[in-house]
Amino acid sequence: MTHRAETLGLPRSDRRVAARTVALRKLYGQGEAEVHALDGVDIAFYEGEFTAVMGASGSGKSTLMHCMAALDSPTDGRVFLGDTDLSSLKDKQLTELRRDKIGFVFQSFNLVPTLTAKENIELPLSIAGRRPDPTWFDTVIDTVNLRDRLGHRPNELSGGQQQRVACARALMSRPEIVFADEPTGNLDSTSGAEVLSLLRRSVDEHGQTIVMVTHDPVAAAYTDRVVFLADGLVVDELRNPTRESVLEEMGELTARAMA
Amino acid sequence: MRKVTLRNLVAHKVRLFLSAFAIVLGVAFVSGSFIFTDAMGSAFSGIISGSTADVEIAPEGANEFDSAPDGRTIPDSVVADLEQLDEAAEVDPWNQVQAMYVVGEDGKVVGGNGPPSFAFTDTDTRALTGRKITTYVAGDRPTGTGEIAMDVATAEKGDHQVGDTVQLVTPGDPPTLEVELVGLVEFGEGSLGGATLTLWDGQALQELFFDGERAWSGISLTAAEGVSQQQLRDAAAEVLPEGVTARTGDDMVEDNEEGLQKILGFLNTFLLVFATVAMVVGTYLIINTFSILVAQRSRELALLRAIGASRRQVNRSVLTEALVIGIVGSTLGLGIGFLLAQGLRALFGTIGLDLSTAEFSIEPRTVLVSYLVGIGVTMVAAYLPARRASRIPPVAAMRDDVALPEASLRRRLIIGTVLLVAGIGLMIAGFQVENGTTGLTMIGVGMLSILVGVSLMSPVIGRPLVALLGATYRRTFGTVGQLAAQNSQRNPRRTAATASALMIGLALVSLMSVLGASASASTDKALKAAITSQFIVSNVVGSPFSPNIAEQIRDVDGIEAVAQFRQAPAEVKRSRVFVGASDPDDLAAASDFPVAVGSMTDLAEGAAIITPEAAEEQDLAIGDEFQMNFPSGPVDLTVVGVFGVNASVPANYLVSLDTFEQAGLAPLDSFLFVEKTEAADADAVRADVDEILKDLPTVTLQDPGEFAEQQKEQIDFFLNIIYALLGLAVIIAILGIVNTLALSVIERTREIGLLRAVGLSRRQLRRMVRLESVIVAVLGAVLGVLMGVAFGIALQRAIADEGIDVLAIPWDRLLVFVGLAALVGVLAAVLPARRAARLDVLRAISTE
Incomplete structure (x- = not known):
């Protein structure tokens, strides 16, 4: 099933694994209504790579991301973040893990309405009782290009600006990995492009690891690697994707599903 | 439309239960007051009619409902004259001595501080009820000055049996007596309400307390067959000397009932005042709950409008919910009121008023008032939120975040100022009015108007305090504190309404403690001047x-x-x-x-x-x-x-x-x-x-300091009763905080999920909710205490010439109130905070 992966080349040997799953299963419901959202997924995401996870609705891509991001617990199998086995951690440690090692970007921004953009960006750090490194803060703010909007509250910002604030928040704590759940789903194409290129830049310039769930082949084309899910299984992947190659692959998968 | 309404009620059981709870408590207070005073009325009516004969003869002005102990007597010759009358079947002369206390086996006075203690001549007189006033259930009638009979309840309380030697404290010479208990009697109507009764042989009381003079305190007549009370009275009046009057039993009962009703009416009004306070506070809670529910459902309501529901239908849908809550709350309240009345019985029992055999019945009037008050208050409170709901435009259904149309703070400020000024005016006018009741009512309404006015203005007035608390929070608790402070200001009206409920309760509590402290200080000063002896x-x-x-x-x-x-x-x-x-x-x-x-x-x-x-x-x-x-x-x-x-x-x-x-x-x-x-x-x-x-x-020797302390203890006792009664309003206010917080947590589910996702620990989350709660509580407490002190000063000035001429403000106690309020804030947050902390992060984020 990974014939393409072989032809397109395995990850470069100097790339270490940032996160991986082993035989990951997630069941919802019981008996008749039992649904295998994940049906034994083994996958690795590499440091300094921008990976897209694609698949039809119900393919399990969101569940995979939630499980990897310590937001949801798997029914079976393991999730490793670096060398840490998430299943061995208690709620408190998971909370700290999310706070210190994971960044999030949501489809619907999810900013705290009472806080200014700057305060929202600093939130994970200030929750932990830490101050942001001023150089890094400047770097991130420049990356997301929000310097003149820092004092504004979310309701005074456009959707694209809000999502850029969310991205800055995710990057600020220098997490080992950033998970983005359809970050451009609620944005027009211009704002979407801004957000995607800012994610791309943070990978290229700062070596950030990013995993992004998306429907959109255009968004996927910004990444280094696309992983395709169907019916709770990893069915294929592409390296150095383009819009066209992604579309082609998607068509193929659909055809296979129809057959 | 009705289905939507009912589904909503079912869907929001918990929050509606919380707001219904305010109604339950308020109605319980109202119905409990009525049930209790009714029971007390019937108990004392029983005592009155059970102890009055066909015709009662006494010196003029004695034997009235509120007579002071009277030393006058009727000469024995009158008895002989009355016995000549054909109209009289029985002529029973008797003596009465008040303040004759029975000492129990434990050396303490039976009945303690409350109920009266009587000594009577033992007679076989029949009461109007047809039963004998007293009936022997054990032992014999007393003979001579060394024997007595007493009522069963007193004997039980004093742990005395027939044959025991019993010590009595008398109002005469000698001040104590030791007598043998030879018989036990039951009062015809069952209970004496805790009063102590001792019965004596014919002339024993005369020998001991009337200088041995053969003269009587009163004479009870029983009519012969076929003779009416009036006929007997008229016949008796013929032979009575000047200064002695005969009255029919019916007349006496009527007069006594009148006196009784006056006292019960006062007690009822007293209790109802506190019920009203509780209801006012409850109103805030209901307004707030409905406002929040409407705000949270605004999208759904807009959808209803979009698919064709009229404004009226939306309005009615909200009001129907209120109606159901009102009915359910009133019904529960009525039931709990019955229990509350039992509680009051126990409370009054501790000061010696024994109502153990009194019947507690729910009169139709009680039911009517309970439902009127319960449903009325709920509907009135729901009116504004319902109107706001009906104003949600249909297009709001299509928008992402719906903001309800809200009146500007300026309008609130204006209305609040008008109420405040009107209230101050009413209070000042009330102080000028000579008529006590009218004046007091005006002062009361004035205070209420001021309280409501200030609560309307409190989103603005409270700002500096909240800012101060917020700054402290930020410094002490960092980001969590900052989030909490900002959360409390997201809906200034909501915070203000919640704090206002507590403010009203605490304003009254503080007012009472200022008055109490002033009364204590005044008593102290007056006694220092009055008692110059050692x-x-x-x-x-x-x-x-x-x-x-x-x-x-x-x-x-x-x-x-x-x-x-x-x-x-x-x-x-x-x-x-x-x-x-x-x-x-x-x-x-x-x-x-x-x-x-x-x-x-x-x-x-x-x-x-x-x-x-x-x-x-x-x-x-x-x-x-x-x-x-x-x-x-x-x-x-x-x-x-x-x-x-x-x-x-x-x-x-x-x-x-x-x-x-x-x-x-x-x-x-x-x-x-x-x-x-x-x-x-x-x-x-x-x-x-x-x-x-x-x-x-019963009698003690004290130096002036001790005496003053004892007097002040009585003031404190009374004050504690009032605190307990106001406590209900404070409890409702606390429920209000719980309710508002719980609703806010639900409203912010998504945001809470986000905070958890980015690393806020459960502990930090709980602390955030707790801190917000403390802000609300402290805001209410500080405003309440300040207003209570202002009211207290005003009232003390007004009644300075009634003996409370020293103003004392118990700052230490008031500070304790504020401290307690902060604690209350912490406690009120327990459940909402736990609920917030338990939210499943994933689900919280994906909640729409």
Whole structure:
């Protein structure tokens, strides 16, 4: 099933694994209504790579991301973040893990309405009782290009600006990995492009690891690697994707599903 | 549409239960007040009709509902005359002695501080109810002066059996008696309401307490067959001497019932005032709950509008919810009110009022009032939110975040200011009004208007305080504190309404504690001026005691003087006054009441020394003659002196002991002022007097400081009762905080999920909710305490000439209130915080 992966080349040997799953299963419901959202997924995401996870609705891509991001617990199998086995951690440690090692970007921004953009960006750090490194803060703010909007509250910002604030928040704590759940789903194409290129830049310039769930082949084309899910299984992947190659692959998968 | 309404009710069970709870508590208070006073009424009606014969004969003015102990008698010859009447089947003469206490096996007075204690002549008189007033259930009738019978309840409480020797504290000479208990009786109507009854052989009371004179306190007549009460009364009136009157049983019952209803009415009003406070506070809670529910459902309501529901339908849908809550809340409240009435029975039981056999019934009037109040308040409170709901535009259904149209803060400020000014005006006007009830009502309504006004303005007034707390939070708790402070300001109206409920409760609590402290301080000051003797002998309960005690104390070594002081109510020119009586020489020797005009020594029979206030009020000067009305009739008095301004005499008019007895008042002492010789050792004198008093559990010797403490204890006792009653309003306010927080947590589910996702620990989350709660509670408390102090100062000024002339503000206690409020905030947040912390992060984020 990974014939393409072989032809397109395995990850470069100097790339270490940032996160991986082993035989990951997630069941919802019981008996008749039992649904295998994940049906034994083994996958690795590499440091300094921008990976897209694609698949039809119900393919399990969101569940995979939630499980990897310590937001949801798997029914079976393991999730490793670096060398840490998430299943061995208690709620408190998971909370700290999310706070210190994971960044999030949501489809619907999810900013705290009472806080200014700057305060929202600093939130994970200030929750932990830490101050942001001023150089890094400047770097991130420049990356997301929000310097003149820092004092504004979310309701005074456009959707694209809000999502850029969310991205800055995710990057600020220098997490080992950033998970983005359809970050451009609620944005027009211009704002979407801004957000995607800012994610791309943070990978290229700062070596950030990013995993992004998306429907959109255009968004996927910004990444280094696309992983395709169907019916709770990893069915294929592409390296150095383009819009066209992604579309082609998607068509193929659909055809296979129809057959 | 109705289906949507009902589904909503079911879907939001918990939050609606919380707001229904306010109604439940309020209605419970209302119905409990009615049920309890009804039960008390029926119990005392039973006592009245169960102890009244066909015709009752007594000296004029005695034997009334509110008569003071009366020493007058009817000569024995009258009994013989009455026995000649064909209309009378039975003629039962009797004597009555009040303040005859039974000492229990434990050495304490049975019944303690509350209910009265009577000694009666043992008779077989039938009451109007057809039953005998008393029926023997054990032992025999008493004979001679060494035996008594008593009512079963008293015997039980005192742990006395037939055959026991029982100690009595008497109002006569000797002050204690040891008698044998030979019989037990039951009162015809079951319960005496906690009163103590001892029964004596025919002439025993006369021998012991009426100088052995063969004369009677009263005579009960039973009509012969076919003779009406009126006929018997008329026949009896023919043979009665002057100054003795006969009244039909029905008349007496009616008069007594009237007096009873007055007292019960006062008690009921007293309780209902607190019920009203609870209801007002509950109204805030309901308004708030509905506002939040409407806000949260605005999208859904807009959808209803979009698919064709009219404004009216949306409006009605919200009001229908309120109606259901009102009905459910009132029904539960009625039930809990019944339980509350039982609780009140237990509470009154602790001060000796025994209602154990009283029937607790729910009258139709109670049901009606409960539902009217419960449903009415809910509907009124839901009206504004319902109207706002109906204003949500249909297009809001298509938008992502819906903001409800809200009146600007400026309008609130204006309305609040108008209410505030109107309230202040009403209060000032209320103080000017002469009529007590009208004035008090105006003051009450004025205070309410001010409270509502301030609560409307509180989003603005409270800002500096919230900002201050917020800054403190940020410094102390970092980001979590900052989030909490900002959360509390997201809906200033919501925070204000929640805080206002607590504010009203605490304003009243603070008002009471200012008044209480002022009353204590004033009492202290007045007593310091009034008691200039070394010691004072008094009765804990305030009921008068045997003059023999004074005689005995006079014989103690080292005693310089003992001044007996007696008190009784009387009337001068139709206004009620307090008359005191004492021996002028003793009083001059044992205490220091400066007489400004005239001289204490002129206080002979028929003379009076009056206070400057009385002189001004009645326009009396030295040498003037005036009439003072006692129950027995008028007595002519001449003013022989006016006290100095600073003389704190415990009476408006002072007469001699002779005048007091001549007016038919029982020769019982209220206080003794005791002065020792300079050489005598205070402790030794004290020990000797205590030896005399050791058999008299009701009478104590105290120095002025101790006496003042005891008086202040009574003020505190009363204050504690009021705190307990206001406590209900505070509880409702706390529920309000819980409710608002819980609803806010639901509203912010998504945001909470986000905070958790980015690393906020459960602990930090709980702390955030807790801190927000504390802000609300402290805001309410600070505003409430400030207003309570302002009200307290105003009221103290207003009633300064009624004896509360010292203003004392118990800052330490008020600070404790604020501290407690902060604690309350922490407690109120427990459940909402736990709920927030338990939210599943993933689900919280994906919640729409």
